[in-house]
Amino acid sequence: xxxxxxxxxxxxxxxxxxxxxxxxxxxxxxxxxxxxxxxxxxxxxxxxxxxxxxxxxxxxxxxxxxxxxxxxxxxxxxxxxxxxxxxxxxxxxxxxxxxxxxxxxxxxxxxxxxxxxxxxxxxxxxxxxxxxxxxxxxxxxxxxxxxxxxxxxxxxxxxxxxx
Amino acid sequence: xxxxxxxxxxxxxxxxxxxxxxxxxxxxxxxxxxxxxxxxxxxxxxxxxxxxxxxxxxxxxxxxxxxxxxxxxxxxxxxxxxxxxxxxxxxxxxxxxxxxxxxxxxxxxxxxxxxxxxxxxxxxxxxxxxxxxxxxxxxxxxxxxxxxxxxxxxxxxxxxxxxxxxxxxxxxxxxxxxxxxxxxxxxxxxxxxxxxxxxxxxxxxxxxxxxxxxxxxxxxxxxxxxxxxxxxxxxxxxxxxxxxxxxxxxxxxxxxxxxxxxxxxxxxxxxxxxxxxxxxxxxxxxxxxxxxxxxxxxxxxxxxxxxxxxxxxxxxxxxxxxxxxxxxxxxxxxxxxxxxxxxxxxxxxxxxxxxxxxxxxxxxxxxxxxxxxxxxxxxxxxxxxxxxxx
Numbered sequence: 259x260x261x262x263x264x265x266x267x268x269x270x271x272x273x274x275x276x277x278x279x280x281x282x283x284x285x286x287x288x289x290x291x292x293x294x295x296x297x298x299x300x301x302x303x304x305x306x307x308x309x310x311x312x313x314x315x316x317x318x319x320x321x322x323x324x325x326x327x328x329x330x331x332x333x334x335x336x337x338x339x340x341x342x343x344x345x346x347x348x349x350x351x352x353x354x355x356x357x358x359x360x361x362x363x364x365x366x367x368x369x370x371x372x373x374x375x376x377x378x379x380x381x382x383x384x385x386x387x388x389x390x391x392x393x394x395x396x397x398x399x400x401x402x403x404x405x406x407x408x409x410x411x412x413x414x415x416x417x418x419x420x421x
Numbered sequence: 422x423x424x425x426x427x428x429x430x431x432x433x434x435x436x437x438x439x440x441x442x443x444x445x446x447x448x449x450x451x452x453x454x455x456x457x458x459x460x461x462x463x464x465x466x467x468x469x470x471x472x473x474x475x476x477x478x479x480x481x482x483x484x485x486x487x488x489x490x491x492x493x494x495x496x497x498x499x500x501x502x503x504x505x506x507x508x509x510x511x512x513x514x515x516x517x518x519x520x521x522x523x524x525x526x527x528x529x530x531x532x533x534x535x536x537x538x539x540x541x542x543x544x545x546x547x548x549x550x551x552x553x554x555x556x557x558x559x560x561x562x563x564x565x566x567x568x569x570x571x572x573x574x575x576x577x578x579x580x581x582x583x584x585x586x587x588x589x590x591x592x593x594x595x596x597x598x599x600x601x602x603x604x605x606x607x608x609x610x611x612x613x614x615x616x617x618x619x620x621x622x623x624x625x626x627x628x629x630x631x632x633x634x635x636x637x638x639x640x641x642x643x644x645x646x647x648x649x650x651x652x653x654x655x656x657x658x659x660x661x662x663x664x665x666x667x668x669x670x671x672x673x674x675x676x677x678x679x680x681x682x683x684x685x686x687x688x689x690x691x692x693x694x695x696x697x698x699x700x701x702x703x704x705x706x707x708x709x710x711x712x713x714x715x716x717x718x719x720x721x722x723x724x725x726x727x728x729x730x731x732x733x734x735x736x737x738x739x740x741x742x743x744x745x746x747x748x749x750x751x752x753x754x755x756x757x758x759x760x761x762x763x764x765x766x767x768x769x770x771x772x773x774x775x776x777x778x779x780x781x782x783x784x785x786x787x788x789x790x791x792x793x794x795x796x797x798x799x800x801x802x803x804x805x806x807x808x809x810x811x
Contacts, residue, residue, distance in 0.1 A: 373549070
């Protein structure tokens with residue numbers, strides 16, 4: 259099982275430039291999506307045939323606060339004019355979509371909100387995802403991001419055999 | 422995997438009614454629930470929306486809750502419909518989980534504090550807190566969780582609930598979703614320019630977008646074995662499900678409807694059914710130009726020219742976002758049990774490449790298998806198959 263994390267604080271755009279560099283959509287993303295994106299790049303960056311479309315990899319994201327950091331920015335924009343580009347990221351599952359779009363994953367994607375970081379509960383839900391016979395591996399993200407400058411971000415790449 | 426999943430109770434609230442009986446009547450009579458905002462305090466006075474026709478005060482009264490307590494509307498709608506479902510199921514005991522999809526959560530309260538209108542003490546409690554509040558009211562759940570995958574949340578709750586039952590960890594799962602209207606998401610959908618200023622027209626050539634709606638619905642799920650052991654006859658079965666990612670765009674669907682196609686084919690294969698076994702499709706059918714074109718393409722890829730009757734019931738309820746998957750699953754259950762195909766209000770003229778939906782509700786005794794689609798932003802696409810209990 260591969261594991262990674264992004265300490266807080268970290269310069270995310272600098273990390274993007276050092277570790278990725280070829281996906282300018284990164285700059286449109288909110289902090290939650292940036293964290294999920296960067297974690298996933300580290301987990302799957304060395305995959306063979308990486309951008310071949312595949313259905314056998316699930317993307318499961320977990321957090322406590324969902325998209326609240328960006329929700330606040332969007333709510334602020336409502337005082338003037340609601341911003342469509344901010345509204346897009348007011349959904350906690352958009353990060354799963356961003357990861358799937360980048361990597362051409364057409365498998366299961368899911369997002370869960372839970373009361374606190376609980377590795378046992380997270381992996382119980384990961385195990386459920388493997389009940390689907392199609393799923394062979396999963397990108398698992400815990401990205402909790404109460405504000406743009408405060409987060410807890412960890413990622414795992416889990417193979418079916420490892421559970 | 423083991424244990425066929427059955428439905429032993431259901432409950433629903435939406436703009437077309439409180440409970441299954443009112444909903445059924447509205448669907449059969451073709452009565453739409455869309456109107457100008459009555460309860461939502463919004464500047465968009467002319468946008469049609471689908472509000473549940475009760476104020477928060479009236480909802481609390483029905484639930485026997487104190488008038489002065491601040492409770493998210495999402496929780497109130499959840500309590501009312503989950504209570505109906507549990508009562509129909511005979512108030513089952515055992516190890517129970519409450520799986521409640523939502524995205525708006527308690528935003529109706531939160532946004533007041535964001536906009537400087539409310540008491541700051543009513544500030545953020547977390548997206549899942551509205552589910553916890555409802556679960557506390559209903560009582561007896563050892564697990565409460567809130568899948569939040571935008572407009573497929575409630576459908577995914579039904580999948581998660583079924584998996585939890587098959588894992589043997591729980592005896593009974595109450596699964597579905599709840600979503601109330603908020604300025605936050607009405608403004609957001611409006612800013613994406615996908616809200617129709619007129620009543621929505623899913624699958625019509627002149628469609629311009631969706632109308633938002635609110636509501637909640639829950640199914641009581643258990644294994645068939647468990648239901649029979651406590652002397653309860655299944656109302657229907659949840660025999661197939663599929664979730665797939667469109668992996669195309671955050672808020673738009675791909676031209677080929679790849680995610681929708683994969684979700685439907687997965688559900689069929691799991692249920693061991695052929696496309697020709699499906700007797701009715703409750704489409705996601707939001708009324709946006711993009712969704713209806715993409716979903717039509719996916720439907721033709723799966724069903725070819727032998728298309729079963731299709732309809733979108735969003736012309737009745739509006740698009741109830743995170744609750745739509747379970748609200749429409751309850752409509753599918755009603756269709757199976759009462760023998761009718763719900764109509765697709767708002768449709769007049771087909772578009773090129775579009776499915777031609779069932780316009781009016783019509784009697785259709787003996788439906789065996791129905792398919793229900795719910796697709797969400799993030800490309801999160803889910804299909805469910807409900808089968809008749811003999």
